[in-house]
Amino acid sequence: MVKVTFVSNNGTRREVHVAEGETAREAALFNDVPGIDGDCGGACACATCHVHVDQAWIDKVGRLEEGGAEAELLQFAEGANEYSRLACQIPIKPTLEGLVLHVPEQQY
Template identity: 50%
Template structure:
């Protein structure tokens, strides 16, 4: 299991044990992290699972694919470390990952 910490916009911390192969979005939904709506169910079609990857993790998480970059155009307050959590696969090297939910999704 891989540990992921989500910070809601108000600073509330949610630390979860995530199964490798799942997505950061699936674990947010399963653990009721506020602000992660995932209206499209993880199909990279809505941008309602937008998160900011902690700067210490951006290189390990990697860059978004072209489809995700296009969908990020629909998210609010996109930053260089913005990602759609449905597109981040949980894997052992992400143990300790920290992501933050944008204010607009609160």
């Protein structure tokens, strides 16, 4: 299991444990993390799983691929910035142990 921490807009931290191979979206949904809905089932089609990757983790997670489907979707998401990713497009792996993700305030 890999530890992932979700930080809400008021600073509340929720630490969850997720199996390798699941996504950050699943980590949030399985643990009732507020603000992550994941409405499209993880198909990269809704942006309701938008997160800001903590600055310290963005290089390990990887930035948005320019011109890719995820970037296309996120360009219309409220609060999108250079640390934005879709949680459904972040597969959890052991190298992400301790990952910190922030839930954008626009999602509450």
